[in-house]
Amino acid sequence: MNVSKYELVIVGAGVVGMGAALAASKQGIKKILIVDRHHACTGASIRNFGFITITGLRQKIMQERSLRSRDIWLDIIKKSKITINHRGLYLLAQHKESIPVLEEYLKVDSRSTVRLLTKQEMESQHPLFKKNNNYGGLFSSDEVRIEPRLAIPAVANYLRSIGIDFLWREEVLDFNHRYIITQKRKIFFNKLIMAPGNHLKGLGRDIFEKKKIQSSKLHMLRIMPDKKVKLPGGIMADLTLMRYPGYENLPSKKKLDKVIQKECRAELDQGIHVIVVQGKDGSLTIGDSHHYTIDSHYPFENEVVDKLILNRFNHILPIGSYQVVERWVGEYPSGKNDYLDHWIDKHICIANVTTGIGMSTGFAFAEDVISKFS
Numbered sequence: 170m171n172v173s174k175y176e177l178v179i180v181g182a183g184v185v186g187m188g189a190a191l192a193a194s195k196q197g198i199k200k201i202l203i204v205d206r207h208h209a210c211t212g213a214s215i216r217n218f219g220f221i222t223i224t225g226l227r228q229k230i231m232q233e234r235s236l237r238s239r240d241i242w243l244d245i246i247k248k249s250k251i252t253i254n255h256r257g258l259y260l261l262a263q264h265k266e267s268i269p270v271l272e273e274y275l276k277v278d279s280r281s282t283v284r285l286l287t288k289q290e291m292e293s294q295h296p297l298f299k300k301n302n303n304y305g306g307l308f309s310s311d312e313v314r315i316e317p318r319l320a321i322p323a324v325a326n327y328l329r330s331i332g333i334d335f336l337w338r339e340e341v342l343d344f345n346h347r348y349i350i351t352q353k354r355k356i357f358f359n360k361l362i363m364a365p366g367n368h369l370k371g372l373g374r375d376i377f378e379k380k381k382i383q384s385s386k387l388h389m390l391r392i393m394p395d396k397k398v399k400l401p402g403g404i405m406a407d408l409t410l411m412r413y414p415g416y417e418n419l420p421s422k423k424k425l426d427k428v429i430q431k432e433c434r435a436e437l438d439q440g441i442h443v444i445v446v447q448g449k450d451g452s453l454t455i456g457d458s459h460h461y462t463i464d465s466h467y468p469f470e471n472e473v474v475d476k477l478i479l480n481r482f483n484h485i486l487p488i489g490s491y492q493v494v495e496r497w498v499g500e501y502p503s504g505k506n507d508y509l510d511h512w513i514d515k516h517i518c519i520a521n522v523t524t525g526i527g528m529s530t531g532f533a534f535a536e537d538v539i540s541k542f543s
């Protein structure tokens with residue numbers, strides 16, 4: 170069996186694992202290795218919207234982590250020539266009951282970069298916003314959209330260029346206080362971070378079971394409009410107010426809940442809210458739904474879910490005809506708390522973003538984990 174030694178070994182080449190490597194390298198840690206069981210990251214980090222979301226996140230830690238992560242993303246984007254597809258977020262209020270919720274939200278979110286748009290202001294932003302019966306909504310200029318299937322490999326390349334090693338196609342089967350074991354080798358470490366994402370039945374299984382971490386499965390689609398359309402930014406609408414934690418305790422939300430529960434029962438039953446972002450080729454990525462389990466997900470995807478997502482999309486952005494060009498599902502871990510950093514001893518940590526916000530906050534979370542090493 171091959172044997173080697175690293176100062177820091179990281180299991181998992183997703184956004185959390187790579188964020189930890191970057192933070193450690195900035196701290197001056199030398200000899201860092203990232204091990205992944207696949208030939209590349211194939212997990213949640215390449216399956217999401219690539220939308221670095223700031224608006225609607227829980228105050229204060231989650232939003233602070235999103236702003237910090239966004240800045241880390243911008244730095245890597247510059248250094249790795251990753252394309253930004255668009256900036257900013259438009260949250261369209263298609264129910265009048267959403268407006269008081271957004272007004273209350275703005276009293277909690279103190280950024281100068283987020284504001285309420287009247288119906289007229291919203292309609293002036295894009296011709297499609299004149300066609301979709303909105304009452305105005307929120308605009309934030311902070312959000313950034315990149316294509317995750319291109320950006321995540323680009324981040325790995327960047328890390329390689331600053332001296333971080335990768336070991337692909339090797340699953341870490343076990344570990345003790347001194348080394349990890351893959352099917353081919355032992356690797357000794359001084360520090361170990363396990364960032365396995367939704368792989369909840371492998372390393373750290375006991376912890377995930379004890380903390381009742383579930384797997385959340387999401388349906389995603391990519392469509393190509395028949396007639397060219399250019400979005401001014403990422404798009405969300407009222408159903409997001411039902412899901413994002415930043416809106417959950419606002420007093421006016423009770424009234425909105427009643428209206429949406431009556432009108433969108435089917436969507437709520439499938440955990441659907443709609444986010445739309447655009448790629449360089451003009452295609453739109455649309456999602457998502459949420460189904461939770463502590464076991465393995467039912468392997469058969471019900472077309473009803475995709476139809477509901479697309480119907481809601483048509484209502485939000487009436488772009489005319491289009492072709493569905495891709496469908497996929499993605500999974501992320503979901504727990505009572507937003508993050509899990511479980512320290513087995515002062516040198517070994519299991520790090521997981523246990524709500525679906527790791528693309529937006531994972532870099533800063535990983536940085537915080539690294540700063541806890543003594």
Ligand SMILES: Cc1cc2nc3c(=O)[nH]c(=O)nc-3n(C[C@H](O)[C@H](O)[C@H](O)COP(=O)(O)OP(=O)(O)OC[C@H]3O[C@@H](n4cnc5c(N)ncnc54)[C@H](O)[C@@H]3O)c2cc1C
Pocket residue numbers: 180181182183184185186204205206207209210211212213214215216217218219220221222339340341342364365366367368371372387388389444456457498499500501521522524525526527528529530531
């Ligand atoms: C469809 C979808 C939409 C999403 N939308 C958003 C969004 O809008 N905004 C947002 O901020 N976040 C979003 N997320 C969440 C975000 O993608 C995740 O929180 C984030 O990518 C988690 O990163 P990670 O590094 O923890 O996990 P992953 O990206 O899953 O990476 C974990 C890696 O660990 C490897 N691994 C696991 N076990 C082992 C082992 N034993 N040995 C070796 N390798 C191992 C896996 O192969 C994998 O590459 C979404 C997620 C999904 C699925």
